[in-house]
């Protein structure tokens with residue numbers, strides 16, 4: 318299933334946050350979204366789920382497999398959230414409820430969306446925890462978030478997002494809050510899940526290293542607009558927009574990313 | 590503390606980006622990040638409870654010491670307060686009175702005797718009522734607990750409900766109305782409100798019964814708990830229950846208004862704060878229905894500050910009972926405390942101090958235990 322965002326405009330309190338964003342996500346592909354702080358990356362992700370801050374006005378089109386998400390009733394939208402489009406947030410320390418067990422947070426929406434029984438939901442949750450490679454999934458099920466490290470928590474957050482087999486995953490800087498040594502693992506996990514499950518992934522990051530390591534397509538945002546979009550190799554090697562060039566020049570080691578230009582790269586050390 | 594990375598994905602050809610080799614790969618079966626509460630025997634919650642209760646016992650002993658010392662430090666001569674003018678002139682009578690009440694012994698011995706008595710439930714004899722203090726307290730304390738308990742219950746239910754509504758309808762009409770209500774509740778003095786309520790509802794409108802706890806014609810329900818409403822229900826005496834509840838409602842509401850105002854404001858800000866948390870947004874992103882998010886995600890977190898405030902508010906509510914009891918002629922411990930303090934009835938004063946101290950202790954214990962139940966980070970540490 319594809320997610321097409323066309324001419325998306327968001328205004329909050331008279332201020333134009335997004336000024337006509339166009340993006341297209343395809344199944345089994347990771348779409349990297351880069352751009353400086355405040356350019357509207359998070360707002361784009363939140364708009365898809367209808368989670369924009371109070372008082373935000375939206376126009377344009379967000380279509381999921383031909384269905385206009387902006388026209389859905391709140392009830393239908395709740396079916397889409399978690400069920401078809403899921404989101405992973407930046408900071409796993411705050412995006413899991415500190416007082417609820419991992420199991421509870423994993424199964425609640427499963428039981429709601431998929432109408433699973435308690436035992437079925439639990440079996441599925443343990444499967445998911447294994448899939449995101451949480452050691453001792455069975456025990457982890459009954460634990461609380463503070464009993465896990467940051468990297469583990471982000472894996473759990475990914476498991477929560479995947480619990481109802483969504484088609485689209487929006488990952489908003491999923492590795493920014495993590496230690497460099499665990500970033501690679503989380504990215505590799507995302508890449509693998511994308512291939513294995515045929516997910517369409519929007520990977521928000523302002524780290525071009527991360528981008529060059531996992532993304533198939535890359536878009537660059539500036540001031541509420543997508544200024545450049547295209548296959549990773551082209552965008553990162555022959556940027557056509559001056560802003561993209563400036564971004565690339567500002568990479569710390571000023572390396573030439575993605576030299577082979579074919580196929581996908583292992584998310585190796587692009588985790589800086 | 591190591592992450593288990595890259596165990597299950599199919600290997601991919603290395604690229605220049607990999608910089609040679611996997612950055613992290615401790616291999617399969619790496620231990621989980623932090624071991625969960627190490628089992629030292631027993632459920633974590635049970636161990637948490639035992640710890641808190643032991644602490645409470647220690648504090649209770651501290652309370653006996655403090656009430657004893659403070660009571661004996663008051664500048665005032667209980668002899669002068671209790672003997673008449675003529676008896677005071679006779680040194681033999683004074684000495685006899687002091688010996689009778691153990692006042693001739695050194696202070697530490699008095700304290701040990703006091704403690705020894707306490708272990709038998711003996712709080713001494715009131716110099717005013719000439720009855721054992723424990724009997725007096727058994728008569729008056731339940732009345733106060735019933736009044737204060739009803740008030741805190743009403744405040745919790747209404748305060749939390751109002752606060753949640755105000756937060757969810759932020760800056761709209763319900764929020765504005767509730768803000769005015771809570772402001773009134775917080776700023777109106779309780780004794781004034783008690784007088785007005787008594788005048789309006791009893792004297793003018795005659796819709797509430799007057800003084801006391803229950804219609805004397807009905808008699809009291811057989812005492813099990815000492816709480817008239819509960820005893821009446823236990824005895825199946827519907828008529829007594831209605832009368833007792835009728836007597837209770839006005840003073841309890843008067844007493845509760847301040848706490849309702851306080852809890853409304855605190856609940857509102859606590860809920861608003863939680864609503865802005867990442868995990869609430871994450872819960873929305875999961876597509877959970879609004880009421881599940883409110884009750885399971887939002888209220889659970891907001892309860893921690895709410896409980897803290899409610900525990901503290903119960904203290905102010907107890908001191909408020911002194912005036913409310915006086916105005917509604919409610920035969921509670923507030924009136925008893927006032928009388929014994931003004932007559933320097935030391936055993937009675939100590940008894941009241943002890944009971945009030947223990948009530949505070951129990952409230953704190955309940956608050957602590959609730960923290961432990963609500964927040965795993967408290968009980969698993």
Ligand SMILES: Nc1ncnc2c1ncn2[C@@H]1O[C@H](COP(=O)(O)OP(=O)(O)OP(=O)(O)O)[C@@H](O)[C@H]1O
Pocket residue numbers: 329334352353354355356357358359360361370523
């Ligand atoms: N609640 C809000 N109300 C009004 N404006 C907001 C709100 N949240 C964010 N904005 C504005 O929206 C714009 C886009 O913010 P957004 O969070 O999407 O940026 P971003 O690209 O995700 O940046 P970052 O890399 O820092 O996460 C910013 O100018 C920000 O000031």
Ligand SMILES: [Mg+2]
Pocket residue numbers: 358359360489
């Ligand atoms: Mg952002």
